[in-house]
Amino acid sequence: MTAAVFFGCAFIAFGPAFSLFIFTIAKDPLRVIILIAGAFFWLVSLLLSSLVWFIATKATNAQDLTLQKNLLIFGSIFSVILQEVFRFAYYRLLRKANEGLAAISEEDGPALSVREMAYVAGLGFGIMSGAFSMINTLSDSLGPGTVGMFGDSQYYFITSALMTLALTLLHTFWGVVFFEGCERKRWWVIAVVLCLHLMVFSLSLLNPFYVGSILPVYAIMLLMAVWAFFSSGGSLHNITLLWTCRKSNTETSS
Amino acid sequence: MGLESSKWAIIFLVCWLYKNVSCNSVEQKIYVELNNTVPCVRLLNATHQIGCQSSISGDTGVIHVLESEADLEWPLSKGPNPPYMVLLESSLFTRSIMMKMKNESNRVAGVAVVVPNTSPPEFSPHTTCPNENTGVYSDNYGPNLAHCNTTVWNPLGNGLSYEEFDFPVFSLKEDNETEFIKQCYLDHNRAVNGSAPQYPLCAMQLFSHMHAVTNTPTCMRRNDINFSINPEMVCDPLGDYNVWGSIRPYNDTVLGHKENESVVIAAARLDSRAFFWEVSTGAEGSISGFVTLLAAAQALREVTHKAPPTRNILFAFFQGVSSFCLPKQVSLETFDYIGSSRMVYDMENGKFVIDLDNVHSILEIGQVAVHSGTNLFLHSDPVSRSNDTVNDEVENFVKNLQSSTAGLSFLLVEPNVSQPLPPSSLQRFLRAQPIPGIVLADHESAFNNRYYESFYDNAANLNLTYPSDLSPEEQLEFVTETAKSLTDVATVVARALYKQAGGDDSQVNTIKADPKIVTQMLYGFLVSSNNSWFQAVMAPELKNILKPSPPEYYVGVVMSSTPTRLVQYLLANLTGAATNLTQSQCQKPDELPNESRQMYSYLWVQGIVPPNSTQRDSFCVRASVRLTKAVSPAFELGEYASKDYSTWTESRWKFIKARIFLVASRDLEMLTLGVGVAVLFTSLLVTYFISTKADVLFSSTREPASAAY
Numbered sequence: 001m002t003a004a005v006f007f008g009c010a011f012i013a014f015g016p017a018f019s020l021f022i023f024t025i026a027k028d029p030l031r032v033i034i035l036i037a038g039a040f041f042w043l044v045s046l047l048l049s050s051l052v053w054f055i056a057t058k059a060t061n062a063q064d065l066t067l068q069k070n071l072l073i074f075g076s077i078f079s080v081i082l083q084e085v086f087r088f089a090y091y092r093l094l095r096k097a098n099e100g101l102a103a104i105s106e107e108d109g110p111a112l113s114v115r116e117m118a119y120v121a122g123l124g125f126g127i128m129s130g131a132f133s134m135i136n137t138l139s140d141s142l143g144p145g146t147v148g149m150f151g152d153s154q155y156y157f158i159t160s161a162l163m164t165l166a167l168t169l170l171h172t173f174w175g176v177v178f179f180e181g182c183e184r185k186r187w188w189v190i191a192v193v194l195c196l197h198l199m200v201f202s203l204s205l206l207n208p209f210y211v212g213s214i215l216p217v218y219a220i221m222l223l224m225a226v227w228a229f230f231s232s233g234g235s236l237h238n239i240t241l242l243w244t245c246r247k248s249n250t251e252t253s254s
Numbered sequence: 255m256g257l258e259s260s261k262w263a264i265i266f267l268v269c270w271l272y273k274n275v276s277c278n279s280v281e282q283k284i285y286v287e288l289n290n291t292v293p294c295v296r297l298l299n300a301t302h303q304i305g306c307q308s309s310i311s312g313d314t315g316v317i318h319v320l321e322s323e324a325d326l327e328w329p330l331s332k333g334p335n336p337p338y339m340v341l342l343e344s345s346l347f348t349r350s351i352m353m354k355m356k357n358e359s360n361r362v363a364g365v366a367v368v369v370p371n372t373s374p375p376e377f378s379p380h381t382t383c384p385n386e387n388t389g390v391y392s393d394n395y396g397p398n399l400a401h402c403n404t405t406v407w408n409p410l411g412n413g414l415s416y417e418e419f420d421f422p423v424f425s426l427k428e429d430n431e432t433e434f435i436k437q438c439y440l441d442h443n444r445a446v447n448g449s450a451p452q453y454p455l456c457a458m459q460l461f462s463h464m465h466a467v468t469n470t471p472t473c474m475r476r477n478d479i480n481f482s483i484n485p486e487m488v489c490d491p492l493g494d495y496n497v498w499g500s501i502r503p504y505n506d507t508v509l510g511h512k513e514n515e516s517v518v519i520a521a522a523r524l525d526s527r528a529f530f531w532e533v534s535t536g537a538e539g540s541i542s543g544f545v546t547l548l549a550a551a552q553a554l555r556e557v558t559h560k561a562p563p564t565r566n567i568l569f570a571f572f573q574g575v576s577s578f579c580l581p582k583q584v585s586l587e588t589f590d591y592i593g594s595s596r597m598v599y600d601m602e603n604g605k606f607v608i609d610l611d612n613v614h615s616i617l618e619i620g621q622v623a624v625h626s627g628t629n630l631f632l633h634s635d636p637v638s639r640s641n642d643t644v645n646d647e648v649e650n651f652v653k654n655l656q657s658s659t660a661g662l663s664f665l666l667v668e669p670n671v672s673q674p675l676p677p678s679s680l681q682r683f684l685r686a687q688p689i690p691g692i693v694l695a696d697h698e699s700a701f702n703n704r705y706y707e708s709f710y711d712n713a714a715n716l717n718l719t720y721p722s723d724l725s726p727e728e729q730l731e732f733v734t735e736t737a738k739s740l741t742d743v744a745t746v747v748a749r750a751l752y753k754q755a756g757g758d759d760s761q762v763n764t765i766k767a768d769p770k771i772v773t774q775m776l777y778g779f780l781v782s783s784n785n786s787w788f789q790a791v792m793a794p795e796l797k798n799i800l801k802p803s804p805p806e807y808y809v810g811v812v813m814s815s816t817p818t819r820l821v822q823y824l825l826a827n828l829t830g831a832a833t834n835l836t837q838s839q840c841q842k843p844d845e846l847p848n849e850s851r852q853m854y855s856y857l858w859v860q861g862i863v864p865p866n867s868t869q870r871d872s873f874c875v876r877a878s879v880r881l882t883k884a885v886s887p888a889f890e891l892g893e894y895a896s897k898d899y900s901t902w903t904e905s906r907w908k909f910i911k912a913r914i915f916l917v918a919s920r921d922l923e924m925l926t927l928g929v930g931v932a933v934l935f936t937s938l939l940v941t942y943f944i945s946t947k948a949d950v951l952f953s954s955t956r957e958p959a960s961a962a963y
Contacts, residue, residue, distance in 0.1 A: 004923040011930030016937035023938075023945045115952075140280040144314050145915025146454055147283045149438070154454050154918055156283075158926055165933070233952040242950050 005157055006142045012161035013134045017127050017168050030101060030111055031120050038090060038124025045086035046132065049079035073205070080201055083125070084194045087175065090121055091182050114183055115176070115232050122175015126168035134164045153208045163204065166217045170200065173221070173228035180231040196220060288431055288912040294423040296464040298473055298489060300894065300901040304415070305464070308364065308422035312461040315339030315363025316917070317439045320346055330358045334450045337363035339458040341435065344369055344377070349412040356419055364422040364460045368432055373714060376704035379415040382408050388591055388900065389681040391674050396637040399674035405699045407676050408706050415707070422460040424912055435914055442916065453919035460912045465489070466905035471894040473903060489903040493885030495818050496593050497524070497571040499551065499825045501558045503853040503878035510604035516565045516614040518755045520747070521594070521679050522547040524573045524817050537716045537780055538703045542623035542740060544571055544821060545775045549744035552828035553767040554752060564756030565614055570597065571821050572679050573884045592886045592900045594679035598686050599887040599899070606882070615651055615754060616691035618680045622743050623716050623736065624702040628664045630743065631698050636672045638688040647690035651754055655692065658749035658762070662742045669698050694747070713780040730777045730785045737773035744772065775824070780804055788820065790862045791827040794872065797860060822879055826857050830877025840874035854878050
């Protein structure tokens with residue numbers, strides 16, 4: 001659409017991920033390494049699942065549109081499953097590598113707790129997923145035209161950015177919850193994460209009915225945020241503590 | 255080892271699959287590329303630039319389909335979403351509308367003209383007085399005849415070809431793409447009950463950025479700047495090749511004046527004309543002329559071998575070609591007579607096989623196809639005829655011509671009033687020397703041609719019709735009425751030339767042009783150049799320039815164009831002789847005792863396909879047909895601001911394209927940006943806050959009772 005839309009959508013889609021990166025990850029090289037490795041794992045899962053989809057489409061009739069759409073859905077479901085599998089694989093890899101990381105870190109003892117690794121791994125998945133969803137669309141938003149010639153909604157760019165934002169944060173929260181579940185051997189957590197991921201995917205199929213797709217996805221994201229907060233050691237008590245701390249801080253300072 | 259080879263197998267598979275990926279990207283949802291568009295490009299001469307220009311990143315405008323001249327108010331003043339891209343039907347492509355848009359060009363982003371399949375009643379983008387500054391008539395020579403004071407040759411001309419526009423002008427065909435554009439306009443851009451149309455609006459973007467500016471001396475100077483290893487050229491001089499042939503051959507290496515040599519020149523123009531770069535033809539404007547001359551040359555072949563005339567006859571075809579992607583497909587002859595001025599210059603400076611003193615008289619075949627009566631007219635120059643010798647010669651020539659029409663259905667008549675020569679190459683010869691000359695044309699005063707130098711000067715303008723049930727090969731052979739009348743003209747021309755060259759009077763009545771050849775040439779030049787006869791006369795390496803449509807009259811500046819090549823090979827076929835030489839001998843004929851490349855040119859042509867075989871019967875043609883460069887002398891001399899010679903150049907460009915898409919409102923864009931900035935700042939603040947308080951928030955391992963800080 002123009003530079004305004006390009007920057008607007010870029011900020012919407014990558015703003016939170018960018019700020020998370022700057023304030024929590026950039027200072028610690030170990031976290032950066034885990035972030036990038038996490039992104040790579042997501043990328044590999046996407047590559048393998050897209051190979052499957054690609055072979056399926058090439059082996060069938062390209063003119064049959066419903067068949068192609070069904071193949072796309074099948075491919076995406078396969079991709080979701082594969083992403084969760086790779087998340088699990090990354091978890092196992094990080095557990096195994098913990099000793100090695102301890103050796104190269106500057107402090108004594110485990111360099112990163114599992115919780116931190118979970119968060120960083122989730123963010124890695126989220127950033128790479130967001131990049132792949134959004135970069136192509138962003139580059140097309142730079143030109144003078146907007147979507148709509150063939151009946152698509154003109155809010156395409158904004159809603160894509162909002163979906164990408166939600167997906168990035170969702171991947172982060174899922175990472176936290178997933179790793180916690182694996183640590184505590186609560187296998188039902190993995191199943192729930194997988195189901196939620198599939199639900200988000202199927203909601204995105206409702207596009208361009210954006211009210212039906214974006215609002216539920218954001219609702220799920222808020223739910224996941226709360227769950228991730230609690231599973232990473234937060235509690236209501238801490239929040240009240242925070243609040244009273246601030247209050248007393250302001251009292252004492254004023 | 256097994257793992258490694260399977261790794262390679264996977265990599266190979268991935269690479270192979272990747273090659274076949276097809277895109278279904280967002281870009282396809284947004285833009286629709288327009289493929290069948292023809293741009294208007296920029297041309298420059300010594301003092302001006304004409305044509306159109308777009309900005310370097312294209313010009314975007316909201317589409318508005320103009321319904322009438324009064325509707326111009328919307329894009330020019332009333333419309334709320336400037337700038338506009340105005341879509342015109344060709345009936346509205348008039349001078350007044352274009353000039354109004356030119357004056358308000360900050361609200362007009364560009365113009366797209368829809369060219370219909372049927373011709374309008376008249377349309378000529380050239381000026382009313384073509385070539386008025388570069389002909390022979392000026393303040394020094396026939397001042398009362400100059401600048402069309404006595405006769406306006408092209409009264410229907412609107413002069414649009416010579417205007418400068420600072421927005422792009424493209425032409426569209428009347429096809430599915432144009433329907434799509436109009437539908438997009440109807441869906442999105444129509445104002446309902448006087449209120450402004452709602453966003454998103456349908457818009458078009460045209461790219462046709464031209465590199466050259468101001469005038470020819472400026473762009474030629476910029477061509478010479480050598481900043482880098484690959485210097486960028488900004489413009490090219492217009493030019494191509496003239497084709498000439500003669501009855502008796504000349505030695506190519508002996509140039510300049512020839513003692514006791516007297517030559518009758520028969521000339522015609524080869525140009526193609528149209529406003530936009532299209533399948534343009536110039537049927538009446540030029541094709542009628544050179545087809546007649548080619549047929550006359552063929553008619554003279556036999557008699558000039560049997561009973562050679564005293565003087566030599568030289569057939570000259572002055573090329574007007576558009577160079578590379580010329581939109582105003584105007585001929586060089588239109589652009590100030592580039593072809594003929596170059597030949598005159600060469601003759602004056604001893605660079606041609608003869609010089610002006612060897613020229614006895616000149617007959618030029620002008621526009622001869624559209625009769626409005628049964629007569630054709632013989633135009634001559636009254637100023638040179640004020641000299642008695644010249645006058646006597648001209649009258650003799652007229653007599654020869656008039657007596658050649660014996661037995662035919664029309665007469666040759668001189669115009670009633672004393673009027674100047676119409677725009678013709680003969681004028682350039684007269685500028686150099688008063689030579690007796692006649693221009694043969696079908697119009698007594700103003701042109702009969704209603705589409706002079708426009709896209710509509712095509713086969714329909716000549717009433718060239720074929721019965722509907724014929725196959726292409728049968729159409730090629732079918733002798734149309736137009737062909738018959740042009741054949742008669744060719745017969746007259748041939749006889750007159752023979753008489754003028756001092757031939758034997760008893761042989762004159764044996765000279766007859768062949769209607770079959772004329773109709774085949776008309777078919778090849780106006781309907782489809784990829785036919786069996788053209789294939790047979792062309793060289794094997796050139797057979798790809800023949801297409802199932804009329805020849806394209808555009809090509810790079812230094813190459814010769816399709817019509818030039820076609821006329822060269824046709825003239826060789828019609829006036830030359832087939833020989834027994836093999837292909838290698840044809841390329842090196844000097845090794846043989848009786849052949850000489852200096853006297854003749856040797857062309858290896860494809861020949862016909864015999865009935866029971868698939869191989870062509872190729873052979874070597876020996877003809878006294880030559881090509882000479884037709885680039886204005888101004889560029890040879892380096893006089894880029896010359897007033898005597900043509901200084902036309904054409905600008906270069908990087909790419910030309912057009913596309914349509916929807917544009918969103920400014921408000922939505924700003925809203926998106928605002929939301930983005932808000933999200934970014936909020937997330938920065940929240941993240942900072944949470945990360946500094948992280949140990950408080952995520953501290954389930956600590957004592958619940960924490961001290962208040």
